[in-house]
Amino acid sequence: MSEGSEPASTAVRRDRFSGGPARDFLSSMGADDRIFQADLAVDRAHVVMLAEQGIVEEDDAASILRALDDVEASGFGALPDGEDVHEAIETAVIERVGPDGGKMHTARSRNDEVATCIRYRLREDVLDAVEQVVAFREVLADAAEAEAETVMPGFTHLQPAQPTTVGHYLLSYERALARDTARLLDAYERVNQSPLGGAAFAGTPFDIDRQRTAELLGFDGVVENATDAGSARDFLFETTSALAGLSLTLSGLAEDLVIFANKGLVELSDDYSSTSSIMPQKKNPDTLELVRSVAGDAAAGLQGLLTTLKGLPRAYNRDLQNATPHAWGAVDAVSEAVEVAAGAVATAEWPAETLEAEAEKGFSCATGVADVLAMHGVPFRTAHEVVADAGEAGGDLDAVAAACEDVLGKPLGEVADVEAVAAALDPASNVAMRDSRGGPAPSAVEQTLGVVASDLAADADEAEAKRLALDAATDRLDAGVDSYE
Structure with a gap:
């Protein structure tokens, strides 16, 4: 996704490199649907800023913004051919506006544009993941409170160790997920910085206002160095690493529940089980086995991302195009696993008499x-x-x-x-x-539940505040666009 577009009357062209089998190889359109809306938002913010700074005429800005509305209404599937969604959208605008549509690309490169789009979309994914994990923690806390006095066997090395309670056991995973939440929220802070305005890698002579585009797009600030702005992808591996860590927590819980189900220590809902195609008596914990396997997908994504980024020379390199899908894959796989694991726990039944006898x-x-x-x-x-x-x-x-x-x-x-x-x-x-702090005694579990409730409220409030900040930015961007339409 390098810079170098030259506007023509109806399309963004690279006539010198217009054919050959490498065209499809270079294209990222197959994966770009995910950042279609992000690119439209970035385009609008950039055009509004250009008009405010007097870099493009207000009439041209208005025409471009109307064209972007039409492109959005037509949808991703109606975009013309292009190496990527950014080029395709620009081509679609030029087709509607004429050559002046190419002014939307003034004072920027696809390098800073794509980096901004990735961050714009990824922060939504991170907030979605945080909200899902918080909801799962609430499920665990509710189940722990209900089962605070349900005695069960505790194991180390898979051998009977000490009796504990279902409530104490479930809270152990809630506490692990609390740390996963913290890592995701921490990653969000570095995702939510704007690279826009860094141009190809060395800035621009135009009198742009990078803080204004950051404000319109809801970023907390800007990536200060122009070279760093377009080339940095550490926010991707930090987020993917946090997701991989979350997948390990989920995998451990899934493994436990699969073993417990095998021993009759928990009864999983039919909604989270399946039967054999040949052995009708069987009830298999298939969904949890798939949750367990997601750790492999996330770890593979993280390794693929790190390997792609390893040893790249500074500034933009096309390798980065293949880095981002590793993060998207981890986001999707782990987020789905969180929802399934939460559902399995919420609907599980813990047979008290059997558990105590086993203890x-x-x-x-x-x-x-x-x-x-x-x-x-x-x-x-x-x-x-x-x-x-x-x-x-x-x-x-x-x-x-x-x-x-x-x-x-x-x-x-x-x-x-x-x-x-x-x-x-x-x-x-x-x-x-065993009523020491953090212990399994019902009185200690009650104390831990108090800590959990406080932490959950704080994390939910933080996620909501970040979501509201993004909503406010959307309103600012809409107002900025409306002023030229």
Whole structure:
């Protein structure tokens, strides 16, 4: 998408390079539908600024702006042939206005134009993703509150470890998604800077107002250096990296739910499952398996993007045309996966009796018993030895008492409160013991839910404020256009 267009009477032409099989190879039109509206907005803002600065006549600006309205009404599919949507729109304007339509390209290059269009569209995608993740976090928080006392087995290395609760488990993913939200919002700040006015790479002699076009398009500021403006794509890999990180969170949750469904620890809705084409008894967690796989798509997009950008000389290179689709692919794949995962969690059922029964297996209350002994003065490593021996002997209260006799040479009653040890052997009581900040006890989960509610409100408000700022910019641009129509 390099500069060099020369307006003719009816089209943007590059007669010296007008034919040959490379024409299709050079074209990005197949992927440019996504930035059609963005380019129209960028064109309008640029033309309004040119008129305000006296660089083009107001009548010419009005004619160009009316032509852009007609191009928009006709739609992307009606555009003439071109290497890209930017050239095609300019050609369509010239066809409607005549040679003066080519004045819309004064004081800019396709290099800064395309960079601006990408950022303009990508920030919408980032906000969409943020809003989807916030909505998913709300689903997780609601489910965690409803299941705050539902005891379930907790695992490390896929082995029974300690009892926990469904609420505590779900909040672990909400907290991970909160960080994913923060990374997306942070990336948005660097996406939302305007390259427009950088021209090909070395600025322009025209008296343009870059801040004005940034304001009309809703950007927070401008990319200061003209060379950096057209060539920078770090905002793409930062956003794609944040999306890849989000996909890892989703993939982990999906894997857990697939395993839990296999063990009967969660019942997934039929809406998020399928059956076998040959085995009618089966209920497969297919949607979650696809959510799990999206991490591969996002990681591939990130790797493809980084590899494309690696080692490029400074300023614009056509390689950048192939960089952007990697980001679009990650946006689309991960955003869809967020919605599916949220739906699966919202409709899942957690069988309380089955979960609690499973939480007793594998002597998963052992650490709680060791903690009780340590609270009564037994060195933790010694308590660990006592409980390990008790586990080999069956892991019940009698086994703990016998292990105390063997290891400590004392009856259990002299070592610790017998009732406290008995309580630690009960999964629900064991969970209730662990009421430290961030723990699984219902009281601790309630505290975490308070933090979650505050964070969710803040993130939702920030996303809404950014959305309103974009809406306000659209109104400013409309007002600027209307003043010449």
